Amino acid sequence: MAKPAILLVDDDPDVLRAIERDVRRHFGGTYRVLRASSGAQALDILTQLALRHEPVALLLTDQRMPEMDGVEFLEQAKELSPQAKRALLTAYADTDAAIRAINSVGIDYYLVKPWDPPEEQLYPVLQDLLDDWLADFNPPFEGLRLIGHRWSAMAHELKDFLTRNLIPYQWLDVETHTEALRLLELANLDASHLPVVLLPDGTSLSQPTPAQLAETLGLRIHADLSFYDLIIVGSGPSGLAGAVYGASEGLRTMLIEREAPGGQAGTSSRIENYLGFPSGLSGADLARRAVTQARRFGVELLTPQEVTSVRVDGPYRFVTLADGSELSCSALLIATGVSYRKLDIPGLERLTGSGVYYGAAMTEALSCRDSDVFVVGGANSAGQAAMYFSRYARTVTMLVRGDSLAKSMSQYLIDQIQQTGNITVQTCTSVVEVHGESNLETITLANTQTGERQTLPTSALFIFIGAMPRTEWLADFVLRDEQGFLLTGPDLDRDGKRPSGWKLQRAPFLLETNVPGIFAAGDVRHGSVKRVASGVGEGAVAIQFIHRYLSEVR
Numbered sequence: 001m002a003k004p005a006i007l008l009v010d011d012d013p014d015v016l017r018a019i020e021r022d023v024r025r026h027f028g029g030t031y032r033v034l035r036a037s038s039g040a041q042a043l044d045i046l047t048q049l050a051l052r053h054e055p056v057a058l059l060l061t062d063q064r065m066p067e068m069d070g071v072e073f074l075e076q077a078k079e080l081s082p083q084a085k086r087a088l089l090t091a092y093a094d095t096d097a098a099i100r101a102i103n104s105v106g107i108d109y110y111l112v113k114p115w116d117p118p119e120e121q122l123y124p125v126l127q128d129l130l131d132d133w134l135a136d137f138n139p140p141f142e143g144l145r146l147i148g149h150r151w152s153a154m155a156h157e158l159k160d161f162l163t164r165n166l167i168p169y170q171w172l173d174v175e176t177h178t179e180a181l182r183l184l185e186l187a188n189l190d191a192s193h194l195p196v197v198l199l200p201d202g203t204s205l206s207q208p209t210p211a212q213l214a215e216t217l218g219l220r221i222h223a224d225l226s227f228y229d230l231i232i233v234g235s236g237p238s239g240l241a242g243a244v245y246g247a248s249e250g251l252r253t254m255l256i257e258r259e260a261p262g263g264q265a266g267t268s269s270r271i272e273n274y275l276g277f278p279s280g281l282s283g284a285d286l287a288r289r290a291v292t293q294a295r296r297f298g299v300e301l302l303t304p305q306e307v308t309s310v311r312v313d314g315p316y317r318f319v320t321l322a323d324g325s326e327l328s329c330s331a332l333l334i335a336t337g338v339s340y341r342k343l344d345i346p347g348l349e350r351l352t353g354s355g356v357y358y359g360a361a362m363t364e365a366l367s368c369r370d371s372d373v374f375v376v377g378g379a380n381s382a383g384q385a386a387m388y389f390s391r392y393a394r395t396v397t398m399l400v401r402g403d404s405l406a407k408s409m410s411q412y413l414i415d416q417i418q419q420t421g422n423i424t425v426q427t428c429t430s431v432v433e434v435h436g437e438s439n440l441e442t443i444t445l446a447n448t449q450t451g452e453r454q455t456l457p458t459s460a461l462f463i464f465i466g467a468m469p470r471t472e473w474l475a476d477f478v479l480r481d482e483q484g485f486l487l488t489g490p491d492l493d494r495d496g497k498r499p500s501g502w503k504l505q506r507a508p509f510l511l512e513t514n515v516p517g518i519f520a521a522g523d524v525r526h527g528s529v530k531r532v533a534s535g536v537g538e539g540a541v542a543i544q545f546i547h548r549y550l551s552e553v554r
């Protein structure tokens with residue numbers, strides 16, 4: 001395969017020569033650096049590359065050019081190289097145009113001239129864009145293949161596991177991919193073995209659990225040590241932030257994750273309000289970056305591995321894992337977030353995974369191409385999912401119990417939804433039944449005001465109806481509120497009294513539970529804000545209190 005291209009565009013020959021020299025010096029080994037002196041010439045080059053199926057990774061163009069300015073060029077270039085990352089090179093005076101272009105044309109970044117020293121002003125930014133491009137780039141397929149039925153709940157579980165753990169794979173539906181049957185035959189398998197994972201070395205796994213697949217793929221599910229300074233349960237934004245701060249400040253840190261790093265945020269198709277990412281970022285990107293950062297500081301990550309119980313013995317805190325093994329630590333941070341609330345209506349449980357899904361927008365969107373999709377829920381997560389599906393599905397109908405989105409959704413999302421032609425919002429509506437033999441075929445809706453019912457055909461229903469903490473495993477040990485959220489710091493105070501069993505002179509620290517040395521951060525905590533940034537903040541703050549706790553017991 002040809003090296004991916006970076007195309008530089010500027011009408012000023014001196015600037016073009018300078019940027020080419022710098023970009024070539026740093027990226028020339030991996031990328032082909034091409035240049036053009038006008039938007040028109042650059043479009044010709046992109047046409048040639050597209051005809052030869054040669055990948056284009058990055059377009060970097062000056063904004064001020066005669067005839068066609070940078071934004072216009074990037075807009076037209078999108079047709080020819082839809083996957084390429086697009087950045088503007090602007091003078092300081094043009095930054096307003098660049099910011100407008102982020103919103104209107106969706107450029108990925110703008111750089112301000114001059115870019116000296118390139119080691120600080122140019123390379124890190126371009127490297128980041130190229131890493132993002134590479135993460136989504138699909139070269140001719142040589143990796144793992146998953147063969148199964150579209151409506152199989154087990155196949156869905158494996159797809160979800162692979163997608164959320166950022167493991168590239170090719171999905172082959174036995175009913176639509178003729179290659180699937182040929183590959184099964186070559187592996188001496190038949191439909192009774194589905195779902196089947198074909199590994200790049202030619203071996204196969206029939207009906208594996210995510211944990212078996214993880215072990216085969218070399219994901220870590222067993223710890224190196226039996227004792228850590230800090231164990232963190234849950235690797236959503238708060239757990240990952242705790243891990244990065246803990247390990248970077250010298251704590252031997254273990255992070256344990258039941259499903260996939262990123263938590264709820266990892267399932268988001270676009271987070272637009274996280275500071276520092278003006279054009280938004282996907283949850284998968286956020287998770288990938290945070291895991292890389294945590295690993296760089298030496299954090300050990302076990303996934304998929306579930307913590308099932310906790311106990312205390314003197315200064316040590318112990319966690320039991322789903323495989324029965326036990327790990328100990330000096331301090332424990334619980335960052336287990338929340339999980340989607342289940343919808344309790346006839347037919348739903350049987351069809352979950354076979355047309356009915358909780359979350360899973362990223363995993364199933366492609367299978368919904370040209371279908372009529374229904375999304376239940378009226379909060380941001382449902383809105384983001386609807387926007388994401390609108391790119392693939394023929395129509396997306398949002399089913400909202402309340403009489404408007406305004407009470408539960410951010411205005412920027414409401415605006416986006418209103419401007420998207422194939423999304424309809426049906427308010428005052430609940431799903432009351434789902435029907436289908438082996439997969440979802442119809443849903444029955446009821447008007448919450450009139451009670452009027454209607455049954456509609458669909459094969460895809462996605463549910464985003466709020467979330468609850470799953471903290472039963474901590475019951476009777478760590479104090480929780482009526483809904484299961486963990487009580488910390490001042491929330492433990494009962495009429496001016498310390499929690500029962502609390503023996504220390506001091507009050508519990510801000511994010512400490514009723515058990516000294518066991519902390520909680522993020523969505524799982526009573527009264528938390530339930531945003532990515534606040535989870536990250538709490539994860540970081542918890543580490544400060546953990547240091548204070550450790551200084552008392554060591």
Ligand SMILES: Cc1cc2nc3c(=O)[nH]c(=O)nc-3n(C[C@H](O)[C@H](O)[C@H](O)COP(=O)(O)OP(=O)(O)OC[C@H]3O[C@@H](n4cnc5c(N)ncnc54)[C@H](O)[C@@H]3O)c2cc1C
Pocket residue numbers: 233234235236237238239240256257258259260261262263264265266267268269270271272273274305306307308335336337338339380381382384470521522523524530531532533535
């Ligand atoms: C679809 C969607 C879109 C969203 N979009 C935005 C947005 O745009 N902006 C924003 O600010 N917020 C957004 N949010 C909210 C945001 O994602 C959450 O507030 C944030 O992820 C909470 O982080 P957390 O680390 O506390 O918990 P979580 O993200 O819930 O992570 C907890 C992790 O703990 C793991 N876990 C649970 N129990 C165990 C156990 N016993 N053993 C091991 N692991 C366990 C879970 O598998 C999970 O990975 C969105 C949420 C969703 C669902």
